Every structure is written in C-alpha cells, then in structure tokens.
Amino acid sequence: MTVRVLLASRNKGKLVELRRILDAALGEHAVALVGPPYPEAPETGLTFADNALDKAREGVKHTGLPTVADDSGLAVAALNGMPGVFSARWAGRHGDDEANLRLVLGQLGGVADEHRGAAFVCAAALALPDGREHVVEGRVDGALIREPRGENGFGYDPILVPDGETRTTAELPSEEKDAISHRGKAFRALAEIIAAELT
Ligand code: IMP
Numbered sequence: 001m002t003v004r005v006l007l008a009s010r011n012k013g014k015l016v017e018l019r020r021i022l023d024a025a026l027g028e029h030a031v032a033l034v035g036p037p038y039p040e041a042p043e044t045g046l047t048f049a050d051n052a053l054d055k056a057r058e059g060v061k062h063t064g065l066p067t068v069a070d071d072s073g074l075a076v077a078a079l080n081g082m083p084g085v086f087s088a089r090w091a092g093r094h095g096d097d098e099a100n101l102r103l104v105l106g107q108l109g110g111v112a113d114e115h116r117g118a119a120f121v122c123a124a125a126l127a128l129p130d131g132r133e134h135v136v137e138g139r140v141d142g143a144l145i146r147e148p149r150g151e152n153g154f155g156y157d158p159i160l161v162p163d164g165e166t167r168t169t170a171e172l173p174s175e176e177k178d179a180i181s182h183r184g185k186a187f188r189a190l191a192e193i194i195a196a197e198l199t
Contacts (some may be wrong), residue, residue, distance in 0.1 A: 056127035138185025
C-alpha cells in the first residue's frame with residue numbers, strides 16, 4: 001500500500017532528496033510525496049524546529065494529510081548562532097544567496113581561523129492528522145573560509161568546509177554532500193519515524 005504524505009515545500013531539490021531517502025529507507029512506492037496545494041505562510045519562528053513544526057501543522061490543516069516540513073540554515077559560532085532562521089534573508093532580501101554569503105564573510109573579516117566554526121542545521125518535522133508530532137535535527141559542523149570556492153549546491157555552500165574535509169560543500173558532488181549533510185541526516189531520521197508511524 002502506498003501512503004500519501006505532503007511535503008510542505010515548493011523547493012524541488014528537497015522533494016527529490018526526500019523522495020530518494022524515503023525510497024532507499026522504505027522501498028520504492030511505499031510513500032507518495034505530494035506538494036502543497038495552498039499558498040505557504042511566511043516563516044515567523046525563532047528556531048528551526050518551530051518553523052518546521054509550523055509548516056508541518058499548516059499542511060495537515062489544509063490537506064488532512066500527514067505532512068513533512070523542514071527548516072534549515074547556517075549557524076555561525078562567532079555570530080552567536082546567527083544567521084540561523086534568518087539565513088535566507090540575512091542581507092535583507094529573501095533568497096539573495098550571493099549577498100547573504102558576502103555579508104557573513106564581511107562580518108567575519110577580523111575573526112581568526114580558530115574562531116570560524118559554523119554548522120549547517122536542519123530541523124525536519126512530521127505532523128499527523130491525529131495531532132501527534134515529531135521533530136528531528138541534523139547538522140554538519142565545519143569552518144568558514146575567507147573566499148568562496150566551488151560551483152555545486154546553493155546558499156552558503158561555497159564557504160563551509162565540513163570537519164575532516166578540505167573541500168567546501170559546494171565542491172562536493174551531491175551524493176557526497178547528501179551523505180554528510182544536515183538535511184540528509186534529518187531526512188534519514190525522519191524516514192525511520194515515517195516508517196514506524198505510517199507503513
Ligand atoms: P530553507 O530551509 O530552504 O528555508 O533554507 C534557508 C537558507 O539556509 C537557505 O536559503 C540557505 O541560505 C541556507 N541553507 C540551508 N541549507 C543549506 C545548504 O545545504 N547549503 C547552503 N546553504 C544552506
């Protein structure tokens with residue numbers, strides 16, 4: 001039997017990634033992922049988990065389907081965890097990746113190498129029609145370099161070198177990034193919960 005699950009995101013990359021992880025974890029066709037048939041509300045929470053849960057609840061409210069949602073971003077130690085939930089609009093305009101990355105690099109201009117720790121963090125939530133909820137978090141720790149490198153990925157990928165790596169996440173092929181990424185970890189953990197709850 002195929003279970004229908006809503007992924008409360010219009011981001012095609014996330015849909016593809018989650019589908020790949022669910023198929024690997026649960027077998028093909030165990031879960032049919034559908035996109036949101038309603039306009040999504042703006043993110044207003046102050047934590048990744050709150051935003052992921054809000055979006056998952058909104059999906060259940062609109063469709064009655066079990067709903068998965070996520071929220072992610074860059075947490076910089078020297079900036080007390082910011083940009084955090086403001087990662088997509090750090091420079092003021094939503095989704096201006098280049099301006100966001102340049103602003104972070106400027107803010108860290110005088111920060112020594114040993115204090116340039118940062119992590120990509122992802123919270124992934126599942127809300128069920130009966131009101132039960134789950135939220136899990138994945139992270140990849142690393143350090144911020146001073147000049148962007150690499151063409152893959154998006155957002156802050158060109159400036160984060162994961163611990164144990166010499167390449168930025170924009171220099172990793174996507175399968176290698178998925179294997180260690182915050183979103184890969186959170187989605188894989190959520191896939192196990194979906195398996196236990198829905199299949
Ligand atoms: P959202 O989870 O789609 O809202 O992502 C928020 C923002 O966090 C993105 O616009 C990026 O700036 C940043 N971000 C999230 N995940 C990644 C990643 O894997 N690489 C680089 N930047 C990321």
